[in-house]
Amino acid sequence: MRTTARRLRGATLALAVTATLASTLTACGSGSGASAAASGPTTLKWASSYFPTHWDPVVSGSGAQFRLLSLVYASLTRTDENGKAVPDLAEKWEYNTAGDQVTFHVRSGLKFSDGEPVDGTAVKAAIERAKTQKNSALFGDLTSIKEVTASGQDVVVKLSQVDHQIPQLLGQRVLQVASPKAAQDPAKLDQTPVGAGPFVVTQLVPGTKVVLKKNPDYWDAANIHIDNVELVSAPDASTIVSGLQTGVYNFADLAPAQADAAKKAGLDVFVQPGFNAANISLNVNKAPFNNPKVVDAVRHAVNRKEFVDKLTFGLGEATDQPFPEKYIAYDPASKNRWPYDPEKAKQLLAEAGFKPGDIKLDLVIPDATPAAEIIQSQFAAIGITLTIKVDKNWSKPFFAKELTVSVYGTTGRDSAVQTLTAHFGPNGPLNLSTPYQPEGFEAAVAKVRQTPLDAPEYPEALRAATRAGLESRALVFTYSAPNLLAKSKSISALPANPAHIDWTGVRISGR
Numbered sequence: 001m002r003t004t005a006r007r008l009r010g011a012t013l014a015l016a017v018t019a020t021l022a023s024t025l026t027a028c029g030s031g032s033g034a035s036a037a038a039s040g041p042t043t044l045k046w047a048s049s050y051f052p053t054h055w056d057p058v059v060s061g062s063g064a065q066f067r068l069l070s071l072v073y074a075s076l077t078r079t080d081e082n083g084k085a086v087p088d089l090a091e092k093w094e095y096n097t098a099g100d101q102v103t104f105h106v107r108s109g110l111k112f113s114d115g116e117p118v119d120g121t122a123v124k125a126a127i128e129r130a131k132t133q134k135n136s137a138l139f140g141d142l143t144s145i146k147e148v149t150a151s152g153q154d155v156v157v158k159l160s161q162v163d164h165q166i167p168q169l170l171g172q173r174v175l176q177v178a179s180p181k182a183a184q185d186p187a188k189l190d191q192t193p194v195g196a197g198p199f200v201v202t203q204l205v206p207g208t209k210v211v212l213k214k215n216p217d218y219w220d221a222a223n224i225h226i227d228n229v230e231l232v233s234a235p236d237a238s239t240i241v242s243g244l245q246t247g248v249y250n251f252a253d254l255a256p257a258q259a260d261a262a263k264k265a266g267l268d269v270f271v272q273p274g275f276n277a278a279n280i281s282l283n284v285n286k287a288p289f290n291n292p293k294v295v296d297a298v299r300h301a302v303n304r305k306e307f308v309d310k311l312t313f314g315l316g317e318a319t320d321q322p323f324p325e326k327y328i329a330y331d332p333a334s335k336n337r338w339p340y341d342p343e344k345a346k347q348l349l350a351e352a353g354f355k356p357g358d359i360k361l362d363l364v365i366p367d368a369t370p371a372a373e374i375i376q377s378q379f380a381a382i383g384i385t386l387t388i389k390v391d392k393n394w395s396k397p398f399f400a401k402e403l404t405v406s407v408y409g410t411t412g413r414d415s416a417v418q419t420l421t422a423h424f425g426p427n428g429p430l431n432l433s434t435p436y437q438p439e440g441f442e443a444a445v446a447k448v449r450q451t452p453l454d455a456p457e458y459p460e461a462l463r464a465a466t467r468a469g470l471e472s473r474a475l476v477f478t479y480s481a482p483n484l485l486a487k488s489k490s491i492s493a494l495p496a497n498p499a500h501i502d503w504t505g506v507r508i509s510g511r
Contacts, residue, residue: 041227042508044491047240047252051207051233055193056186057176058129058136064411066173067501071212071229073176073195074219076104076123077167079414083327083498085167089118089177089196089219099162099450104170106153107219112179113200120150125180127157127170133186140429141174141418144449163449168415172500198224198503208233225507240486241265250488250508256313262486271315272483273498275412275419277322278307280375280476281432286404288359293352295473299338300345301382306374307479317480321470322412322419324480328459329416331466338476345382356383363387364403366394371407371478401434408432409481411499416462417448424469431474438471 052065057073060066078088090104110118127148130138144166147158157166169175182194193201198221199212212229215221234240237255241262244252254262254269262269282289282298289295304318320337323330349359363386365372376386386405397403408430413419422428425445426435444465451458483499490509495502 042225043228043230044226044251044503044508045247045249046229046231047234047243047249048231049234049237049253049255051231053207054190055201055204056183056190057178058133058138058186059190060137066176067499068231069176069193070172070197070500071199071231071503072193072197072201073172073178074118074197075172075177076170076175078171078502079497079500081496081498083414085171085414088171089123093167095164095452099164099452100159102157102159102166104155104157106155108153110196110219111217112182112194112196113215113217114179114182114194116179116181118177118196119153120155122180123155123175123177124148124150125183126175126177127155129183129186130175135186138174140422140427141169141413143427161446161449163417164452165415165417165449168453169413169418171414173414174418199229220504223504225505226503241267244486244488247488250491252486254484254486256311256315256482256484258486259313259315259484266489267486268489268491269484269486272485272494272501273496274480274483275323275327275499276316276409276480276483277319277412278371278407278409278478278481279322279423279430280478281398281403281406281408281430282474282476283401283404284433284436284473285401288352288354288361289404289473291352292473293348294354294359296338297345297348297352297382298379298384299476300341300348301378301384302338302476302478303340303378304479305340306378307371310374311371311479312481315482315484318478319480320477321466322410322423322477323416323466327416329419329462329466331463331470333463334467334470337470342378342381349383354383357385359383360385360387361405362389364389364391364394364397364406366390366392375407375478398432399429401432403432406432414499417445417465420445420465420469423475424472431472433472433474436472436474438468438473441465441468441471444468 048068050064052060052068054060057069060069074089076088076090077085080086089106091107093102093104095102106120106123112118130136131142144159144161144163145157146160149156178189179194182189191206198215198218200215201210201212203211210231214224214227237258240252241258243249244267245265259269284290308316308318321330363372368390372388376388379386398406410430423430424437424441426437448461448465451461492507494506495504
């Protein structure tokens with residue numbers, strides 16, 4: 001048996017994507033915040049533009065809301081600054097020799113905020129609920145898990161295939177663990193969260209505000225230095241900076257258009273590392289995208305720099321893959337494979353038998369956004385007419401694979417394989433062309449699953465799977481939006497954990 005620590009030691013998941021971004025911004029750290037403890041209780045006043053609709057982690061899914069739910073819920077594992085799975089509720093784990101079973105050892109003596117014990121049975125219940133609850137947003141991420149058994153503090157995850165990605169998978173995005181007693185009534189849990197995380201909810205106004213206090217029973221409570229949290233749904237983006245200036249908030253996610261004003265106001269403005277990637281989603285099972293030449297035309301029609309300049313004010317990055325360039329899964333061999341070339345795009349459409357104006361499509365989106373207008377303009381430049389249609393219930397036809405063309409943005413996943421299968425797999429939720437998948441993708445992903453993360457061949461196996469996935473005609477990636485945050489100087493630097501917001505070790509001074 002080999003421990004996960006040994007298994008993961010060689011897998012450097014270094015993520016330096018924000019190094020160049022952060023150099024243009026105010027440094028994240030502030031010595032005054034880190035050095036001085038407040039004389040009384042400290043309060044984090046956080047304004048978020050993605051305030052959760054659901055507080056049941058099974059329903060909320062793996063979108064950006066998991067960062068807020070992690071105030072309440074601990075997970076089986078979590079992600080460190082290198083993007084590596086490290087202990088959270090599970091203090092250690094090991095695989096069997098075959099690689100088709102992993103045993104997690106849950107810390108002893110822990111309890112949920114309702115007094116229920118945190119043990120193997122609770123973790124087993126969380127996994128099974130995520131797999132089977134009717135409104136679960138997570139069941140598609142857990143297809144490798146065949147059976148879960150529990151004994152005392154141990155939980156044994158038996159797999160349907162060799163899969164060394166499981167510790168990466170069962171982190172904050174997929175396995176935030178709720179009290180099994182509270183989860184017996186999922187509807188109540190959805191608005192009255194009960195977890196074993198760093199904070200406990202004392203008040204919740206749905207869609208508006210939640211008040212929390214420090215959880216003294218959290219396993220790492222000694223490193224949580226914030227006493228209270230007031231989390232509110234952010235008002236209009238233009239008011240965030242003034243709210244931070246006046247002390248209404250001391251922490252907020254920030255729209256790129258507000259970055260300059262926030263810096264001038266003396267706030268700490270920084271980019272938290274992440275895996276954000278926006279794409280144009282195409283349905284290759286519907287005309288005209290059942291013609292590969294039309295898909296290639298779209299690939300060459302996309303000017304990624306325009307998205308970065310107009311939508312992120314230069315703070316984001318152009319991307320043609322679902323990973324940032326410095327990440328282990330990014331495939332350098334696939335970079336700029338379909339460069340911006342509108343003349344070539346027009347030629348491909350002509351070869352496919354289409355004259356300018358022949359192709360007229362509805363671009364169905366959830367909200368009116370400048371991104372949709374950019375896509376509309378870039379398609380028009382090659383002779384494709386898009387009519388933007390806003391549908392608040394857009395997700396239903398999108399996930400039912402009924403749309404012809406749409407847009408999507410993802411915050412990524414901690415497991416690179418999970419990211420790949422979500423986008424390119426035949427049952428991937430982000431694959432508008434289900435059940436289509438590119439040839440060779442399934443075999444490439446299977447090879448990654450079978451490769452231990454500390455094996456020398458792991459990086460190339462992972463990049464080969466990315467390369468195979470990018471053959472998919474269902475997605476055209478455009479740009480990566482920054483995880484842009486602003487805080488008062490009274491708050492010390494946050495750990496630079498990719499895509500996560502971690503309050504471990506963070507202090508708030510008395511100023």
